[in-house]
Amino acid sequence: MQHAQRWITTLILAPLIIWILIKGTPMILSTLVSAVAVSAIREYLRIVFRSDNHTVPWMISGFSYLTCIFLVTAAAFASWPAMILVLILNLIFLSAFVLFRFPAGKYLFDTIARQALGIMYIPLSLSLLLFVRNMEHGALWVFWLLIVCFMNDTGAFYTGTYFGKRKLAPRISPKKTLEGSAGGIGASMTAGLIFSMLFFGSPGLALLTLPCSFLIAVAGQVGDLFESALKRASSVKDSGRILPGHGGMLDRIDGLLFAIPVLYAYLLAVGI
Numbered sequence: 001m002q003h004a005q006r007w008i009t010t011l012i013l014a015p016l017i018i019w020i021l022i023k024g025t026p027m028i029l030s031t032l033v034s035a036v037a038v039s040a041i042r043e044y045l046r047i048v049f050r051s052d053n054h055t056v057p058w059m060i061s062g063f064s065y066l067t068c069i070f071l072v073t074a075a076a077f078a079s080w081p082a083m084i085l086v087l088i089l090n091l092i093f094l095s096a097f098v099l100f101r102f103p104a105g106k107y108l109f110d111t112i113a114r115q116a117l118g119i120m121y122i123p124l125s126l127s128l129l130l131f132v133r134n135m136e137h138g139a140l141w142v143f144w145l146l147i148v149c150f151m152n153d154t155g156a157f158y159t160g161t162y163f164g165k166r167k168l169a170p171r172i173s174p175k176k177t178l179e180g181s182a183g184g185i186g187a188s189m190t191a192g193l194i195f196s197m198l199f200f201g202s203p204g205l206a207l208l209t210l211p212c213s214f215l216i217a218v219a220g221q222v223g224d225l226f227e228s229a230l231k232r233a234s235s236v237k238d239s240g241r242i243l244p245g246h247g248g249m250l251d252r253i254d255g256l257l258f259a260i261p262v263l264y265a266y267l268l269a270v271g272i
Contacts, residue, residue, distance in 0.1 A: 017146075021139045026130075030076035033130060037068040037123040039249040044122060047250075048114045050234040060115050063093055068123040075127035078134050083127060090119060122250075125257045128264045135267065137200070144195050144209070145216065145263050149256050151191040152184040152217045153224075159183020173228040181221055188217035205272065212266045216259045223258030227251070 020032055041064050049056040067090045074082035094112045101108055132141050160180020168176040192213030196206035227250060231237065238248055266272075 018143075021133070021142055026076040029133065030073050030130065033076075033126050034069045034072045036249060036253065037072055037126050038065045040122045040126075040253060041065065041068055041118055043248045043250040044118045044230075045115070047230050047234050047236050048118070050236060057097075057111065059097060060094075060111060063090070064115055064118065067119055071119075071123045072127050072130065075130040078131060083124075087119070087124075091116070121257060125260050126253075128260045132260070132264055132267065140199055141263070141267065144192060144199075145256075145259060147195055148188045148192045148213050148216050149220050149259050151187040152220045152255065154184075155187025156180040156184030156221070159187075169225055169228075172225050172232060176225070184221060185214060185217040188220075189213045192216075208270060208272065212263065212270075215262050215266065219258040219262045220255030223255040226258070227254035 017032075020029055024032070042061070045056045045061055045064065067086060070086045071083055074086055094115060098108050098112060129142065129145075132138055132145070135141060156176070157180065160175070160177045160183065163183070164177030164179045166178040167174065168178050168181050189210055192209050193206055196209045197203065200206060238251055
């Protein structure tokens with residue numbers, strides 16, 4: 001049943017995402033990414049504050065949502081100065097929060113650290129996707145990234161299900177196996193190469209994407225394990241239930257959050 005829900009959700013959302021990537025204006029695209037970032041940061045805060053049974057202050061959660069929106073909007077217009085300003089303002093707000101609440105709560109600095117990590121982890125990473133979109137052939141690169149990440153998850157799941165024997169990280173995610181990890185990497189590299197040859201039309205460029213798809217697959221699996229560790233530390237099974245068959249938004253994009261910076265850095269380094 002969960003498998004069916006997973007595929008149905010994917011088939012429903014895929015056309016909308018494709019249309020926005022091809023036809024969407026910067027504001028439409030930033031609205032979509034902002035919605036994803038706000039949903040994910042909400043789930044993240046719920047996870048990290050559940051571990052020691054104290055709730056996130058409403059001011060912290062509210063300002064986190066605003067920071068997500070402003071950070072992604074600045075990225076939609078490729079404005080690094082505006083993004084840096086948003087990050088600085090977030091730090092100033094957090095400092096003011098400490099000054100007004102100190103020394104009432106002993107968890108204040110812990111609260112600050114968790115919120116700052118969440119901002120770096122989710123909206124800042126998602127913002128780089130908009131920088132990729134603004135590059136030459138940006139829409140194709142975003143499609144390429146999504147396909148590579150999707151095949152990483154799919155290949156790892158089915159390879160692990162049918163051939164998995166040796167545990168990858170039993171203390172974090174007991175069901176993940178080394179065989180599944182290898183299958184995900186292989187599926188990512190194969191899909192990335194085929195997509196590149198079909199749509200970029202350059203065998204040389206297609207070959208250049210092979211090491212990138214390998215790095216993205218590894219980064220995606222690390223991101224998946226990182227979110228699993230967060231949930232395990234807080235005794236949470238799913239980050240949420242917003243996506244039928246997929247769990248929460250953070251469950252769906254955990255690997256993507258680590259893969260986006262890898263793609264952006266690779267494109268800049270190689271000069272593609």
